[in-house]
Amino acid sequence: MAQSEVRGEAPAVEDTMSLTPKAPDIPARSDRRGGARRAGGPKTDRRRRRRRVLRWSATVLAVVILGTAGAGYLYYRHLNGNIQKGARANGDDSKARRTAPNAAGQTPLNILLIGSDSRNSAENVKLGGNRDHAGDPPLADVQMLIHLSADRKSAAMVSIPRDTRVDIPECKDPATGKVYPPTNDIINVTLARGGAGCTLLTWENLTGVYIDHWMTIDFAGVVRMADAIGGVDVCVNQNVWDHPTPEVRGGSGLKLKAGTTKVQGEQALQWLRTRHAWGDDLMRARAQHMYLNSMIRTLKKQNVFTDTGRLMDLAEAATKSLKVSEEIGTVKKLYDLGMQMKSVPSDRITSVTMPNRRDPQNGNHVVPDEANADKMWQMLQDDVAFDKHGGASGTAKNAGKDKPTRKPSVDAAGLGVLVQNATRTATEAAVPQRASAIGRLLVQKGYARAQADTSGTLVEEKTLVRYPSADLEGDAQAVAKALDIPMSAVQKSTDVSGVTVLVGADWRTGTSYPKQSQPKAGDLPAGSDAVNGSDTSKCMDVYSVYRW
Incomplete structure (x- = not known):
């Protein structure tokens, strides 16, 4: 039967933004007294300068909200040079499908954010606290899908715990050409089996959700971003110290008093890496969601439009901290992504963790809770809002039409x-x-x-x-x-x-395919551990061993 090559990489998107800054002034011309004057007069010049400053400021603020990069025209070339890029997917066999456009022709946007434990530099070795793993292939210890609805009125952040056992497809390392065969293992090893593109492909095969882009950040990148933002508020219900104990080695070193604390730099990294003090990896995901929600609220409050120094710090930190899939590897494209995130209200952002259960093969691991996890994946596929503040998007409304889009090739x-x-x-x-x-x-x-x-x-x-x-x-x-x-x-x-x-398994009896119920907005499955982006009342409970 007919067969053709399956392509896993998205086509490159043309970057229409010129790399050359526009001339800031209209050429001077002589006046009647023989001197030079600017065309349009001083008021026109001031308006032009004001518009340029606002364009520059809006670019940086919008993009940093998404955790990416942005800058004004003056630093466009320089910042583009900071950005590291890689292949979108390191394999061809994806089980994902693109969500159909809504009535306005809009589609959802899915971005996979990956936190790497790479110790490939002296700075990362120092921050990672374990010299024994210097130079080892990196693991994807944080994996979070950022989903923007088709109408861009709501967003979701979905985490899969790093110790989740899943089927990992065949992946190819784009740098060495080494091919890794399919396997069944915990999901954080995907980054070492061909890079972020392999992690993306594993997510697509597990969820059936098409992922447009990926972004990775390492220890040093987290520290740079936290410093540039100026700190993020976090909260604990008891004094916490995540330190080694006689029973459990390691620990992030996080030490805070009960209540709310603004963390930045290395302390922010400690918060994101803490696991033992919260009890397990599932609670670490909740702490990470709380941090990102707080970061977004902080950035929305900051008045960076008039603070040139802050703008430059944020732009430098963001572009140096991230590696991205190649189709979004310019400031212009990252700026476009940031603009789409900028307008989502905090109360329409929902953070969740994939419903899971204990792995019967290994008590230290988890596996997806199929029924509840599948409901979550269906909500993403059909673009159904995770929050209850709005109805289903146009994409979800159109999902029920379910008509073929291609004609058969034969009878x-x-x-x-x-x-x-x-x-x-x-x-x-x-x-x-x-x-x-x-x-x-x-x-x-x-x-x-x-x-x-x-x-x-x-x-x-x-x-x-x-x-x-x-x-x-x-x-x-x-x-x-x-x-x-x-x-x-x-x-x-x-x-x-x-x-x-x-x-x-959904069609075990009969000759009529069972009718599937459509999920409703805000109807999240059990085990989601949902946190709303506007909720400032949440604090982490500290496991008793790590209180002081």
């Missing part, structure tokens, strides 16, 4: 369709003969060449229709329509050689 009778039994779960055996039952149903609907794969059973939480190449997308959509399977379940994949139906 149903001439299309070969393979049906596989993927009803097995971690706790239930596969349903016998499910592939045969759905294969016979397809034959009844005109797909005479449909056949069941009897070689074994697979595991899929939800029923999927996969196709290997773009020329078969319309055919896969037609098969999904014939079975009343939603278009969101149609995926491009190199795991198949033709149109393939995987009958998942």
Whole structure:
């Protein structure tokens, strides 16, 4: 059957902003007395200068709110040189789908923020506090998806704990060309298996959510950004000291008195790295959410428009601190991202952690709580707001229309369709003969060449229709329509050689695909540990061993 190359990287986006600053003044011309004067007069000059200053200021403020970079035209070349870049995805086989545009043609924006524990410099070794790991491949100890709704009126920050065991796809290191085979391991090792692009691909395969860009920051970058911002307020309910104990080695060194404290520099890094004092890695995610929410509120309050020194410090720190996926590797593109985040009100920002449960194979790890995690991923895919302050976006409203977007390449009778039994779960055996039952149903609907794969059973939480190449997308959509399977379940994949139906655990009985309920705005699943961006009342509880 037809097959084509699957491309994992997003096409480069043209940067239309000139690298050369515009001339600040209109050329001088002579007046009648023989002297030179500026065209337009002094008032016009002042207005021009004021507009340039405001453009410059707005650029920096908006971009830093997102934790990226921005600057005025004067430093454009210099700051572009600060930015490090890398491939968006380090593999081709993504299971993600793009969310359909809303009525206004807008789509959500998803950015993966990764905190690296890299000790590849003397500064990072000192801040990391463990010289034994100097030069080791970095681990992705913080992983957070920033989701901006299609209408840009709400946002979500979703964390996956670093010790979550997941399926990691094949990844390729863009620097060395080394190919890492698929494996099952905790998610923080993805950064060492080909860089941030491998982490992104793992997220896409787990969540089904298409991720537009990634950004990484290391220990030193966190310190620089915290200093440039001027500190962020954090709160603890008891005195805390995260130090080594006879039972547990290590610790961030964080030492604070009960109440609210403004942390910056190394102390901010300690807050973000603290785990033992909060009890576990899940509570560390909550502390990180509280820090980022507080940082956003701080930046919204700061009057940086008239503070040139602050503007320059923020721009330098942001561009030196971040490495980004190459399609957003200029100040102009990062500025555009910042502008989209700028207008989201704090009370429309919701921070959550992926619902999870203890890993039965290792008590120190967790695995996704499938039912609740899948509900969260569906909310992201359908662009349903995580907060209750607004209704579902236009994208979510359009999700129910669920119509094919491509025409089939051949008649149903001439299309070969393979049906596989993927009803097995971690706790239930596969349903016998499910592939045969759905294969016979397809034959009844005109797909005479449909056949069941009897070689074994697979595991899929939800029923999927996969196709290997773009020329078969319309055919896969037609098969999904014939079975009343939603278009969101149609995926491009190199795991198949033709149109393939995987009958998942959500369709264990009957010949009618079960109707799926649509999530509602603010209806987050259990185990989300949601924190609203405007909530200033939250404080971290300290595990008793680490109180002083």
